Amino acid sequence: MKKLMMALTVAASFAVAGPVLAAEKLKVGFIYIGPPGDFGWTYQHDQGRKELEKELGDKVETTFLENVPEGADAERSIERLARAGNKLIFTTSFGYMDATIKVAQKFPDVKFEHATGYKTAENVSVYNSRFYEGRYVQGVIAAKMSKTGVAGYIGSFPIPEVVQGINSFILGAQTVNPNFKIKVIWANSWFDPAKEADAAKALIDQGVDIITQHTDSTAAMQVAAERKIKAFGQASDMIKFGPETQMTSIVDNWGPYYIERAKAVLDGTWKSHNVFEGMKEGLVVMAPYTNMPDDVKKLAEETQAKITSGELKPFTGPIKKQDGSEWLKAGETADDKTILSMNFYVAGVDDKLPK
Amino acid sequence: MMRIEIVKRPQHSALFSALSPFIALFLTLIAGAILFSILGKNPISALDSYFVEPLTEVWSIHELLVKAAPLILIAVGLSVCFLSNNWNIGAEGQFIAGGIAGSILPVVFPDFQGWYVLPIMLLLGMAGGMAYATIPAYLKVRFNTNEILTSLMLVYVAQLFLDWLVRGPWRNPQGYNFPETVQFSDSAVLPAIWPDSGRAHWGFALAIIAAVLVWFMLSRTLNGFEIKVLGRSSRAGRFAGFSAGRLTFFAFLVSGALAGLAGIAEVSGAVGQLRTSISPGYGFTAIIVAFLGRLNPLGIIAAGLVLALSYLGGEAAQISLGISEKSARIFQGIILFFVLASDSLIYYRIRIVSRLSDTALKGA
Numbered sequence: 001m002k003k004l005m006m007a008l009t010v011a012a013s014f015a016v017a018g019p020v021l022a023a024e025k026l027k028v029g030f031i032y033i034g035p036p037g038d039f040g041w042t043y044q045h046d047q048g049r050k051e052l053e054k055e056l057g058d059k060v061e062t063t064f065l066e067n068v069p070e071g072a073d074a075e076r077s078i079e080r081l082a083r084a085g086n087k088l089i090f091t092t093s094f095g096y097m098d099a100t101i102k103v104a105q106k107f108p109d110v111k112f113e114h115a116t117g118y119k120t121a122e123n124v125s126v127y128n129s130r131f132y133e134g135r136y137v138q139g140v141i142a143a144k145m146s147k148t149g150v151a152g153y154i155g156s157f158p159i160p161e162v163v164q165g166i167n168s169f170i171l172g173a174q175t176v177n178p179n180f181k182i183k184v185i186w187a188n189s190w191f192d193p194a195k196e197a198d199a200a201k202a203l204i205d206q207g208v209d210i211i212t213q214h215t216d217s218t219a220a221m222q223v224a225a226e227r228k229i230k231a232f233g234q235a236s237d238m239i240k241f242g243p244e245t246q247m248t249s250i251v252d253n254w255g256p257y258y259i260e261r262a263k264a265v266l267d268g269t270w271k272s273h274n275v276f277e278g279m280k281e282g283l284v285v286m287a288p289y290t291n292m293p294d295d296v297k298k299l300a301e302e303t304q305a306k307i308t309s310g311e312l313k314p315f316t317g318p319i320k321k322q323d324g325s326e327w328l329k330a331g332e333t334a335d336d337k338t339i340l341s342m343n344f345y346v347a348g349v350d351d352k353l354p355k
Numbered sequence: 356m357m358r359i360e361i362v363k364r365p366q367h368s369a370l371f372s373a374l375s376p377f378i379a380l381f382l383t384l385i386a387g388a389i390l391f392s393i394l395g396k397n398p399i400s401a402l403d404s405y406f407v408e409p410l411t412e413v414w415s416i417h418e419l420l421v422k423a424a425p426l427i428l429i430a431v432g433l434s435v436c437f438l439s440n441n442w443n444i445g446a447e448g449q450f451i452a453g454g455i456a457g458s459i460l461p462v463v464f465p466d467f468q469g470w471y472v473l474p475i476m477l478l479l480g481m482a483g484g485m486a487y488a489t490i491p492a493y494l495k496v497r498f499n500t501n502e503i504l505t506s507l508m509l510v511y512v513a514q515l516f517l518d519w520l521v522r523g524p525w526r527n528p529q530g531y532n533f534p535e536t537v538q539f540s541d542s543a544v545l546p547a548i549w550p551d552s553g554r555a556h557w558g559f560a561l562a563i564i565a566a567v568l569v570w571f572m573l574s575r576t577l578n579g580f581e582i583k584v585l586g587r588s589s590r591a592g593r594f595a596g597f598s599a600g601r602l603t604f605f606a607f608l609v610s611g612a613l614a615g616l617a618g619i620a621e622v623s624g625a626v627g628q629l630r631t632s633i634s635p636g637y638g639f640t641a642i643i644v645a646f647l648g649r650l651n652p653l654g655i656i657a658a659g660l661v662l663a664l665s666y667l668g669g670e671a672a673q674i675s676l677g678i679s680e681k682s683a684r685i686f687q688g689i690i691l692f693f694v695l696a697s698d699s700l701i702y703y704r705i706r707i708v709s710r711l712s713d714t715a716l717k718g719a
Contacts, residue, residue, distance in 0.1 A: 035680070065673055067680045069635040072625035075554075076418045077670060083414065084674050094533065098628070118531050157631070158522065160532050188518070343532035354522060 026266055028052065028258075029086035030064035031077055033093035034191040040216030040235040041190065042066070044252040045092045045115075047236075051255030052262055060262055070095025078103040082110050088265045090258065091115065093190075094159065100124060111270050113261060116161055118340065120274050127257060130278030131161070132168035132339075133307045134250030134286055135212075136314040138232045139172025140303050141247055141289075142210045143180045144296045145230055150350075152203030153184045154196055154213040154220055158354045160342045162214045168314045169212065170348045172303070183208055184351035193219035200224060221245060230291060237287040248300070249287035256282055276336055279308040315339060320347045358708045367701050375697040382693045387686055396676050404675045405668030405686070415671075417553025419663050421625055424555075425450070425634070427562040427659035428617035429641035431569050432610030434650040438573070439586040441606045445491060445506025446614040447638025448513035449484040453615025454622040455517055456483025458536065458629045461543035462525050468542040476543060476619055477561075484615015485608050487513065492607035496600040502607075510638070518631045525629065536629040545624030556624030558617070563656065565613055570652035582606070614638060647694055665690055 028049075036046035049062050063086065068077045074096045081089050082103060090113045091100045097117035104112045104124045112124040120126050142151045153169065155162050166184060173180035183206060185199040196215050200223035203211060211224045211231040218241040224231035225242040233239070233249025257277075264270040277283040286304055289297045306312035315338075317328030322345035328334060345353055387405075388398035409415045429446045436443040457480030460472055491506040522534045529537075545556045573579035581602060585592035589599050622633055644662055648655030669683030 063674055063677075065670065065680075069632070071630060071633060071635065072421065072621060073635060075625075076421070076667075079414065079418075080670060080674065083412075095630070098535075098538070157534065159534065341531040354519075 025058070026056075026060045026088065026262060027084070027086040028060055028062045028262055029081035029084070029089040030062065031068050031074070031081065031089070031091045031093075031096060032064055032066045033068065033070070033095070034216055035066050036064070038191050038216045039218050039238065039241070041252070042092070042216065044236050045090070045254055048254030048258045052258040055255075055259045056262060056266075059266060068096075070099075074099040075102055078112075079106070082107045087111065088262060088270075089113070094161070111261075111265055118274075120272055122272055125261075125272045126274045128161075128274075128276045128340075129252060129283045130276060131250055131252070131284060132164040132314055133278045134284050135165040135168040136172035136307065136312075137286060137300055137303050138212055138248065138250070139169040139174075139180075140176055141292060141296060141300050142169070142212070142232075143173035143176035144299065145247065145292060146177075146180070146210050148207050148209045149177060149179060150181045150183060150206075150208045151210040151212060152200070152206070152208035153182050154199045154203070154211070154215050155184055155186045156190045156215045157188065158186065158343075160340055163342045163345070163353065164339060165214050166349060167342065167346045170346060171314055171319065174348060179348075181348060181350045184349065186354065187215050189215070191216045193217040196220050197223050201227075204229060233287060239287065239290065244291060246287070247291050248289050251285040251287050253283055253285045276340070279304065280310060321345070322347055322349055322353075360706045360708050361699075361703045362706050364702055364704055368704075371697075371700040375700055376694070378700070379690075379693040379697040382697070383690050386689050386693070390682070390686060390689065391676075391678075394678060394682060396678060401672060401676055401678070404672045406664065408671045408675070409664055409667040414553045415667060417549075417555040419660065419667055420548075420555035420559040422663035422666055423659040424558040424562045424624075425617040425621050425637045426641050426644045426662060427656055428558070428565055428620070429610075429614045429638055430644035430648060430655045430659060431562070431566045431652045432613030433641055433645040434648070434652055434655060435569060435573070435582060436606045436610045437586075437645060438650050439582040439602050439606045440589070441492075441495070441603050442503045443488065443491065443506050443607060443610050444503050444642070445488070445509050445638070446610065446641055447634060447636065448506070448510035449487045449611045449614035450618040450621075450634055450638045451510075451513040451517050452487035452611075453480040453484035453618030454629065454633050455513075455520065455618075456480055456486075456615065457619025458525075458539075458622055461539040461623075462536045462629060465537060465540055468540055470542070472542045473545065473623070476623060477616060480615045480619025481612040482615070484611040484613070484618060486611070487615070488607040488611025489604070492604045496603050502603075514632075517629070517633070521629055521631050527628075534631045538628050539623060543623060544627055545620055547624075554625070556620070558620030558624045561616060561620060562659070565616070566652040566656050569609070573652065578605075614641075643691060647691070649698065662691075 030049055032042045034042040036042050053062055065077050068074055078091060078099055088111045092115045094116045097114055097119055100112050100114045101119050101121060101124060104121055108123055114126050116128050117126050153166055170182055183203055185203060187195045187199055189195060196217050197219040200211055200220040204227050209229045211220050213220045213234045218238050221231050221233060221238045221242040225245040230247050231242060231245050233246050235252050237249050237251055239246045289300050313333050315334035317332040318330040319328045321327045387402055391398040391401040433446055457476045459479060460467055460476055491502045494500040494505050495502045521536060525536045527535055527537045545558060547554050547556050581597045585597050585599055585602050622629055644655060644658045648658035665687045669687055672678050672683055673680060
């Protein structure tokens, strides 16, 4: 016992000294809201991290912290990454916004990149994705494929990013079927497979025959597969979880962005910015169109091409709000600020937005 | 053939009272070494990043205090409840109620500023937690309902109410419709104790003061005696002229007030605004802390620090060793298991019974 304690003490005092690192390696840190094994949101960020490692090889070294709660803990986790020598830190959930800003003030020589927020600083960039462009294509497909004319939508939290998706989906669907409806269930979580599965079951029992989701797990896809209806994946290609179910999926393709920003830090050209990118820039990628007839596939591809070229913008008038009032006049397009703070439904959504 | 029996000691063992933390430490080190070896990590550097690394840096000690403050505050209040045989499982809800009540001033009246704002917020926080704890206390005394169920279910009510408030009426109008209130003004933020070196706020000082006060009450006053007597035997307490109903209210009010204080201290000191979720489950973790500290407020200070250390250590190990968050949590579970298991040696002894004495017993 005494010997063991002595051995432990000696060993511990050596371990504290720590290894010496090569000086020129750029350390890049990531904060994840869920586990990389969610096969959704965090999985895709982790894929981006791996692409970054593959592309830049021994010029970078990456670390991540998973399942970090939003709130007081986030600040500590981000600070820990900064203190561990990371010079570029990606915080990959909206709720890390204020914590990122606070830590950034303490570490002016570290560059921070916050996903999906709106606050920037000298050393804090914001990057966001126009996921809603993919939702529009999904809406078009859903209206073509649905027999009941009703799709089910599993939401996480009623924040603008999610509301954009719901509105864009129904606008896409209405180009095919003006009477198309969607029902919404809020899971009040980004990652809760049990709740997501329950929501999917409840929606199917209410007569929807297409499921789409804005939550991070594959549970809804699996329920849809069991009940033999069609569904859309979310954040990653979920075809493995529904080979005869998934029609397509919005794949968040973060890799190129992470590589670009890490390169910028290495070259010394990194500047704070606020980007909102979509299909055109390659941030939103559609998984292969499967489990649908060729004509629907063709229409989906055409819609995608139009959005990519900029010919089609999902939020273009005439659009009425849910309460019947006019939002956009014919030909008028919503600006980014309105899109980023969207907190109302357009006509056709069969749900009351939680206030 | 032999059998292992657990036999209650006639009196609790002073020897094992002192020894049990060391037995637990020893067993944890061994189990930890096995766990980390299986994961392919060097067990010594793993244990180092768990227990030593978080204590070697000043900022990390600050973070330790930030994490421990709410746990200690809540657990101290819970000790009063548990000692008096009132099973308040809803401290999480009282924490949230305190956070909401305390945030009324900075959110609804942001222009109201001055030195008096913070004391009023803290008092409102305590009042909020207290009021919320009154509900299960009243239901128990008046209708004899099970307080475990009522206090637990009220947690969900508080969580959903907070969610509704922050999404709706209290949402920051300049916040792009994200579910957050405005940032609190400087006069509504609980200041850091040593602002130059880290963010540990006065919530920790409040936790220590509360622990000492409750310790004094429990060990030196008639009130404390009443709590222990009624807790162990309500019949004996009634003969002594103590009222169980009055005590139920008292215990819930104290623990509600402290949980509420922890809530507003966390919101004002560590977060700086109200959000849809303000606690990663402090109210539930504090139940473990209370028992880890053997329901003694001074022991709870140590227990709160140990549990906070295991969180920080788990995070440090994720970075320095690259273990997953799940493995970090498993190790935390191992620590708690051994500590609580070793504590049972204080009240029970282990007897190994051979078949021979077994048959002898049956014969008799």
